[in-house]
Amino acid sequence: MLSKSSGKPALIRDINRSMILETIEKEGPISRADISRLTKISSPTVSLVVEHFLKKGIVKEKGMGESSGGRKPTLIELNPNGGFVIGIDLGGTNIKLVLVGLDGKIVKKLKGPTINSSSKNKILDRLRELIHSVIDELDADRDLILGMGIGVSGVTDESGRVSFAPALGWEDMPVRDLLKEEFKIPVAVENDVNAAALGEKLFGVGKTVKNFVFVAIGTGVGAGIIINGELYKGFANAAGEVGYLVMGDEYLKDYRKGFGCFESLISGSAIAARGANQMCSYDSASMGIAFCQDKNITAKDVFEAAKRKDKVALKIVEEVSKYLAIGLGNISILLNPEMIVLGGGISKQEDILLEPLREMMVKITPIPPKIVISSLGDDTGVIGAAAIAWDLVKHTSLIS
Numbered sequence: 001m002l003s004k005s006s007g008k009p010a011l012i013r014d015i016n017r018s019m020i021l022e023t024i025e026k027e028g029p030i031s032r033a034d035i036s037r038l039t040k041i042s043s044p045t046v047s048l049v050v051e052h053f054l055k056k057g058i059v060k061e062k063g064m065g066e067s068s069g070g071r072k073p074t075l076i077e078l079n080p081n082g083g084f085v086i087g088i089d090l091g092g093t094n095i096k097l098v099l100v101g102l103d104g105k106i107v108k109k110l111k112g113p114t115i116n117s118s119s120k121n122k123i124l125d126r127l128r129e130l131i132h133s134v135i136d137e138l139d140a141d142r143d144l145i146l147g148m149g150i151g152v153s154g155v156t157d158e159s160g161r162v163s164f165a166p167a168l169g170w171e172d173m174p175v176r177d178l179l180k181e182e183f184k185i186p187v188a189v190e191n192d193v194n195a196a197a198l199g200e201k202l203f204g205v206g207k208t209v210k211n212f213v214f215v216a217i218g219t220g221v222g223a224g225i226i227i228n229g230e231l232y233k234g235f236a237n238a239a240g241e242v243g244y245l246v247m248g249d250e251y252l253k254d255y256r257k258g259f260g261c262f263e264s265l266i267s268g269s270a271i272a273a274r275g276a277n278q279m280c281s282y283d284s285a286s287m288g289i290a291f292c293q294d295k296n297i298t299a300k301d302v303f304e305a306a307k308r309k310d311k312v313a314l315k316i317v318e319e320v321s322k323y324l325a326i327g328l329g330n331i332s333i334l335l336n337p338e339m340i341v342l343g344g345g346i347s348k349q350e351d352i353l354l355e356p357l358r359e360m361m362v363k364i365t366p367i368p369p370k371i372v373i374s375s376l377g378d379d380t381g382v383i384g385a386a387a388i389a390w391d392l393v394k395h396t397s398l399i400s
Contacts, residue, residue, distance in 0.1 A: 028077035087386025092167025149389030151195030197224025199384025325360035
């Protein structure tokens with residue numbers, strides 16, 4: 001319990017610092033007087049806090065503002081090189097890392113394949129290796145790395161543990177504690193699609209929308225839900241696990257230890273498997289037997305064949321569109337979002353997938369939402385992970 005003698009003043013100090021830092025982040029370049037006006041914090045306190053941030057290098061002075069009669073005020077803004085956070089998108093297929101400055105711009109980017117291993121420790125070792133690589137590439141003091149955010153393709157909890165991640169073979173993995181111990185910086189762990197939704201909310205098409213659902217379709221399928229501008233996580237932090245939506249009574253079976261019904265029908269891996277099965281059989285061989293023998297079929301191959309009017313591929317894409325519309329329709333009816341944002345590899349096929357999907361959504365939902373493609377592209381998840389790292393440090397280490 002905080003003592004009245006020391007805890008309360010420290011708490012008030014931290015709250016003031018947090019409010020002032022967020023105001024500089026949102027409104028900068030901004031004068032001290034305007035910070036005081038917007039936050040309702042006294043001018044002397046604002047000056048003390050700004051001086052504290054200037055000494056730490058978190059903010060910097062930038063020119064002079066307009067005067068309303070008197071001396072022109074000095075403007076304050078975040079210092080892009082005053083600190084960095086690491087954002088990590090840990091997926092079932094690839095690991096993406098970015099180093100982001102305090103202005104939100106990517107300084108370094110790194111990508112590597114996720115090790116396909118039954119050993120959960122080998123995947124973690126691979127992650128550590130890539131983190132060290134991106135840190136080593138920073139042309140600055142390593143102490144300027146303030147924190148790390150990780151989006152994981154699975155269910156996470158408030159303690160930073162990954163309780164269930166079938167694509168990684170993880171159960172009850174204490175990711176935050178393990179990485180915090182090694183790298184000695186604050187670590188935030190979040191479901192990867194939740195992180196992507198936050199990235200979309202802060203920097204993408206969701207900036208002006210209070211209620212939307214981000215649906216990622218890649219190796220698996222998941223959703224991040226934004227309600228009234230806030231991420232909704234549910235009772236057990238498992239809200240948005242839409243890959244487990246059931247598409248009909250013929251799909252009633254035990255999905256607990258693997259991929260769910262919805263994602264087994266529309267994910268990139270599901271489309272690739274169907275393509276290999278149907279398009280590379282000796283009965284149809286629509287991809288050509290030589291092609292099928294020399295190369296693993298991908299979802300992209302199936303969509304490209306459909307664009308060439310291949311009948312087998314068109315049938316697969318038609319089925320995917322149908323199941324996707326059913327799933328998104330159910331999400332829309334339950335949550336009534338203004339917008340559904342599609343991300344992940346399959347979202348790149350908007351030219352063949354989007355219009356049929358919109359047409360079906362109009363038919364099956366009473367108030368169809370806008371269906372749009374993520375504006376952040378492949379970087380949605382990793383930018384979202386950097387955003388949760390920044391949110392963590394600006395409420396902890398930066399204000400201490």
